[in-house]
Structure formats: C-alpha cells, structure tokens
Amino acid sequence: RRVSSVLNRDVKHFGKQHLFDGSEETCWNSDQGTSQWVTLDFPCPVKVSQLHIQFQGGFSSRLCTLEGCRTGEELVKISELYPQDSHAMQISFPSVEETVLDKLRITFGSSTDFFGRVVIYHLGVLGERL
Numbered sequence: 001r002r003v004s005s006v007l008n009r010d011v012k013h014f015g016k017q018h019l020f021d022g023s024e025e026t027c028w029n030s031d032q033g034t035s036q037w038v039t040l041d042f043p044c045p046v047k048v049s050q051l052h053i054q055f056q057g058g059f060s061s062r063l064c065t066l067e068g069c070r071t072g073e074e075l076v077k078i079s080e081l082y083p084q085d086s087h088a089m090q091i092s093f094p095s096v097e098e099t100v101l102d103k104l105r106i107t108f109g110s111s112t113d114f115f116g117r118v119v120i121y122h123l124g125v126l127g128e129r130l
Contacts, residue, residue: 001016001019001020001039001040002016002038002039002041003016003019003030003036003037003038003039004030004033004035004037004038005030005031005033005036006028006029006030006031007029007030007031007117008031009031013029014028014029015028016038018121019038019120019122019123020123020124022122024121027056027119027120027121028119028120028123029059029118029119030108030116030117030118030119031117032115032116032117033116033117034109034116035107035108035109035116036108036116036117037105037106037107037108038105038106038120038123039103039104039105039106040103040104040105040106040125041102041103042101042102042103042104044102044129044130045070045100045101045102045129045130046100046101046102046125046127046128046129046130047099047100047127047128047130048068048099048100048101048104048125048126048127049127049128050091050124050125050126050127051066051081051106051124051126052089052090052091052122052124052125052126053083053089053090053120053122053123053124054087054088054089054090054120054121054122054123055083055086055087055090055118055119055120055121056119056120056121057085057086057087058085058112058113059111059112059113059117059118059119060083060084060085060086060112060118060119061083061108061109061110061111061112061118062082062085062109062110062111062112063080063081063082063108063109063110064080064081064082064083064106064107064108064109065077065079065080065081065106065107065109066078066079066080066081066104066105066106067104067105067107068101068103068104068105069101069102069103070100070101070102070103071102071103075103075105078099085112087121089122100130106123
C-alpha cells in the first residue's frame with residue numbers, strides 16, 4: 001500500500017498503517033493538495049465487491065475515482081463514487097462492480113477541506129481472493 005502524502009510527514013501518527021489497524025483512535029491524514037490517493041497492491045488477484053470508507057467529517061472527498069489493473073497492465077477507471085461528508089462508515093457503494101484486479105487506486109479528487117486534506121479512519125476492500 002502507498003499513499004500520496006502524510007500530514008507534516010508524521011508517519012508515526014498519521015501514516016498509511018492506520019488505514020487498516022482497526023483502531024478508532026488512529027487515522028491516515030494526508031497533507032495539503034488538490035488530489036490525494038491510496039494505492040493497494042494485492043499479493044494475488046482479488047475480485048472486489050465492496051468498498052468501506054470512514055472519513056473524518058470536514059475532511060472527506062466529494063469525488064473518489066477507483067482505478068484498477070492486473071499485474072503488468074496500466075490502471076483503468078473502474079468507477080466514480082460520491083461519498084457523504086460524514087464521519088459515518090460508508091459501506092457498499094452501489095457503483096463498485098465485481099472486478100478482478102491486482103492493484104487498486106482510490107483517488108480523492110475533491111476534498112471538503114479548504115486545503116485539500118483527507119482524513120480516513122478506516123478503509124476496507126471486500127472481495128474474494130482468486
């Protein structure tokens with residue numbers, strides 16, 4: 001997994017590891033910028049069926065673009081999502097189709113924060129290993 005940036009380069013407190021640690025007290029906090037992203041490389045092909053995201057209200061994204069590919073291929077657009085500016089867990093966006101891929105990139109193109117920061121407490125990609 002890779003991320004576009006970390007707030008003040010403070011990886012210990014705001015790094016990508018906090019996207020998946022299951023703690024409600026930690027988060028990934030991006031630095032300022034117009035477009036932030038998270039890239040996930042899976043160890044084997046995955047058939048994606050759902051995406052779960054929990055933003056911090058006021059630091060969410062108005063538009064999320066999902067791109068994916070198989071190993072050795074270029075990323076292609078899968079879907080666009082329009083999350084709510086809320087701290088609630090947002091589950092099972094209806095436009096996420098079951099897609100087989102080895103890499104997934106989620107681009108947060110339009111933050112609700114004036115400076116373009118994105119804060120995510122939980123990111124989950126559900127599906128089936130192939």
